[in-house]
Amino acid sequence: MNVYGTVGLPGSGKGEAANVAEAAGVPVVVMGDVIREECRRRGLDPAEHHGRIAGVLREEEGDDAIAARTLPRIREAAAEGDADAVLVDGLRSTVELARFREAFGDDFTLVAIHAPFDLRAERLGDRGRDASDSNLEALRERDARELDLGLGETLDRADVEIDNTGTLAEFRTRIRELLGVEPDDHADPDDSAETADATETADAGGESA
Numbered sequence: 001m002n003v004y005g006t007v008g009l010p011g012s013g014k015g016e017a018a019n020v021a022e023a024a025g026v027p028v029v030v031m032g033d034v035i036r037e038e039c040r041r042r043g044l045d046p047a048e049h050h051g052r053i054a055g056v057l058r059e060e061e062g063d064d065a066i067a068a069r070t071l072p073r074i075r076e077a078a079a080e081g082d083a084d085a086v087l088v089d090g091l092r093s094t095v096e097l098a099r100f101r102e103a104f105g106d107d108f109t110l111v112a113i114h115a116p117f118d119l120r121a122e123r124l125g126d127r128g129r130d131a132s133d134s135n136l137e138a139l140r141e142r143d144a145r146e147l148d149l150g151l152g153e154t155l156d157r158a159d160v161e162i163d164n165t166g167t168l169a170e171f172r173t174r175i176r177e178l179l180g181v182e183p184d185d186h187a188d189p190d191d192s193a194e195t196a197d198a199t200e201t202a203d204a205g206g207e208s209a
Helices: 014-023 032-041 046-061 065-080 094-107 117-127 136-148 151-156 168-179 189-193
Strands: 002-007 028-030 085-089 108-114 160-163
Touching: 002 014, 002 094, 002 151, 014 028, 014 085, 014 108, 014 168, 028 032, 028 065, 032 046, 032 065, 046 065, 065 085, 065 094, 094 108, 094 151, 108 151, 117 136, 136 151, 160 168
Parallel strands: 002 085, 002 108, 028 085, 108 160
Antiparallel strands: none
């Protein structure tokens, strides 16, 4: 089983990579689901308490708590799926990376997805999931928080780097090649004129990506 973990700043395209994997039949495990589940277990709204509970888990169970809780989900997804790969959406820290490398060895591949600030801001603004998506200063602060959590160093340790500044079709093709799945023969021809969007899933470090 090959396990691919994605890492990237908000708006880089991690969510679209997950969408591509799911469409190709590759199971996707979202690390942030661990935090949402814990919020619900404690009777809290994940939308309001996601970041705080992520911090609580790390304080109570160690810096690799979210990765440790994600491991059974990865193994379960691999056992239930027909694909020989699993995509893990949402690494943030080198501690999480170390936990996955320890668990999967050479079968784990860290994939860094890169896009410049202005392009990421444009994508997030187009997405408009919440008010902060169109606030450039809020995005800069969010980037800083992510980097403070160790995301920058984690990006530096990636096995594969993907420059997500081209078209949506190009990005999707690159992800399919990485996962070793067949090309999408039914791709929308309009994709060739679009930049890869950033419909991000919520991931692990305490805030939505």
